Amino acid sequence: MKTVVFDLDGTLADTSADLIAAANYCFGSLGHPNLLSQKDDAGVAMRGGRAMLELGCQKLGLMDEGFVHTQYPRLLKAYSRNLDKHTKFFPHVIDTIHKFQILGVNSAICTNKPSALAEELISRMGARHLFGELIGSDTLSTKKPDPAPFIAAVKGSGGIVEQSVMVGDTVTDFDTARAVGVPIIMVDFGFKGYDFGGAKPDAIIKSFVELPEVVMGLLGSSS
Structure with a gap:
């Protein structure tokens, strides 16, 4: 999947x-x-x-x-x-995850945030149920860009590594995807200080509205 x-x-x-x-x-x-x-x-x-x-x-x-x-x-x-005092999802995130559900595509999280904080944050924001797996920096003995956390996130959500894609915003995410051998889509929301470090991802999006089409284009339309 x-x-x-x-x-x-x-x-x-x-x-x-x-x-x-x-x-x-x-x-x-x-x-x-x-x-x-x-x-x-x-x-x-x-x-x-x-x-x-x-x-x-x-x-x-x-x-x-x-x-x-x-x-x-x-x-x-x-x-x-105060981890959710000002934090908010980027525009269209929830609608995009719902669209992936309709398309039969799993969603998971792989973050270098400590797992307890990541779980607490996503739960407080009312979205934990939308993600089949959440892997944090301390879930395993390694963290990104080691491929193991990404693989665990895919398998934990019921997916297949060869039919997966990484979506991130840093060189660490880029390196993770390359270590696993899967496509990498990077987001660019215009923050000062963003640094892709010369990475050349498979795609760059500026809005989550673009993501479903990009993902299906990279992974193909078949299940």
């Missing part, structure tokens, strides 16, 4: 504001509670907590891996308290 495997942050949902708030909570201990901004740093926020902590250190002229290592658990704790 055909399966679309989605990244979460920056692909299905705009989580940037809540992630930036959690990172700024950490930098508040250094006297910079508003170091990162939604305007300039949303694209980096989509790459996760560590990326934001590293960016903040760069802005402060700090090359302190110890700070990132120490603050990351604090960031996750702060984020868990």
